[in-house]
Ligand code: UD1
């Protein structure tokens with residue numbers, strides 16, 4: 072059977088108290104609505120239809136290319152919202168799955184199960200329910216003596232006896248498509264709220280003697296919907312533990328999962344250990360046998376195997392295998408550390424490549440630079456890459472030795488095996504095998520190889 076998916080996301084989300092539309096608030100690094108779109112991916116035969124209204128401009132910007140968007144205006148309730156999708160969906164598929172877009176923990180398996188039950192149902196719809204002691208304003212499921220579903224009653228309309236019912240309406244339904252559209256148009260406006268309630272459709276089916284099936288969630292956590300920032304934090308924590316659990320199952324050691332914050336989509340290799348208070352955000356890939364953290368933030372970066380990164384911040388960086396970073400290092404956009412690099416405390420690297428085996432042990436700034444293999448960057452070295460107007464590049468050859476506290480005034484080229492004396496301010500290119508000292512630095516001798524043996528005086 073073919074299935075269409077309709078997600079409702081037009082509501083105001085008043086209780087979020089935010090200028091950002093509710094469904095765009097991030098959960099594990101992705102907008103709330105991304106998660107449900109991901110979960111329905113495998114079950115939808117057509118592009119999902121999302122009903123938008125409040126904050127439509129921002130929401131549609133995010134949804135562009137990911138879903139069909141339909142504008143609901145004015146917002147007259149959940150049944151009215153589904154009706155807006157009619158012209159897009161009617162006649163295309165056998166089943167229509169309708170779900171509210173503020174429940175990012177619902178799993179693909181749950182949607183599949185709901186559809187499987189509806190396929191076998193002689194009646195027109197199957198609803199998803201949850202047993203919970205925390206009713207949170209959810210509609211209550213009324214059942215007849217024979218336990219079949221009778222109706223959904225909204226909390227505001229429920230009697231005190233009905234309020235004690237523990238079976239709740241999650242807000243996810245699978246309909247027979249042919250029946251759905253006719254029934255929607257029969258729903259009466261709720262006199263009190265002036266809205267058309269989708270939940271009233273259950274009573275309509277029952278009145279027509281058509282059986283309504285129910286699927287009850289095994290994991291009640293999946294039903295956590297977000298109405299406020301308190302729920303947002305709850306869902307974030309639940310999503311975090313779900314993500315962390317998957318990494319541990321895949322062979323990653325998380326010393327303290329509760330303080331390990333890994334965004335959805337992050338990849339981590341086997342036998343890597345993540346220490347507490349570590350944040351892996353955005354597009355991050357980490358190889359095997361690494362040790363990351365504690366107190367580390369890595370965003371949009373690739374880390375290859377056998378690396379260690381301690382108490383550092385990396386963003387937009389690429390780190391090859393066997394690299395050791397930190398504590399207290401900062402890698403910014405375009406930082407590329409090749410195999411075997413050692414970058415110690417208080418270093419900053421931006422838009423630069425550190426060749427294989429480069430050592431940069433202590434408080435240096437390297438920006439817009441290329442550094443050849445095995446070169447040593449002494450403590451306090453700075454690439455002076457900005458002249459107040461433009462950025463300039465620094466190129467350093469292989470096996471060079473940059474002395475402590477060297478200022479490299481870019482644009483600048485330092486040759487292979489060249490050396491600079493401590494405190495040198497280098498303003499002119501340095502040929503290979505040359506030692507320069509002073510301020511501004513002047514060449515004082517020609518060197519052979521990297522041994523520093525004097526061959527001729529340059530003065
Ligand atoms: C709804 C259900 C309730 C259920 C609960 C689960 C109804 C009448 N009630 O209540 O039984 O237990 O969800 O969370 O359906 N929306 C629109 N257009 C509208 C109104 C709402 O698109 O005109 C969207 C909202 O963006 C939201 C969803 O529909 O994603 C649910 O609306 P909301 O106002 O949150 O309904 P609840 O009062 O929570």
Ligand code: CA
Nearest residue numbers: 173296297298
């Ligand atoms: Ca809600």
